[in-house]
Amino acid sequence: xxxxxxxxxxxxxxxxxxxxxxxxxxxxxxxxxxxxxxxxxxxxxxxxxxxxxxxxxxxxxxxxxxxx
Numbered sequence: 001x002x003x004x005x006x007x008x009x010x011x012x013x014x015x016x017x018x019x020x021x022x023x024x025x026x027x028x029x030x031x032x033x034x035x036x037x038x039x040x041x042x043x044x045x046x047x048x049x050x051x052x053x054x055x056x057x058x059x060x061x062x063x064x065x066x067x068x
């Protein structure tokens with residue numbers, strides 16, 4: 001149920017907002033991977049969830065680009 005609400009929220013965003021969100025997610029993913037390698041975190045589940053969320057975002061961004 002959470003992912004459907006999240007997808008609806010993403011679809012309501014403009015392409016510029018989606019690009020900004022993608023950049024933020026990319027930065028967050030970098031920090032999480034770095035922490036994982038350094039052994040500072042045990043949140044592999046969070047890394048996987050973030051990767052899936054970013055993939056959803058990129059898919060919606062591509063769909064909006066095709067609409068133009």
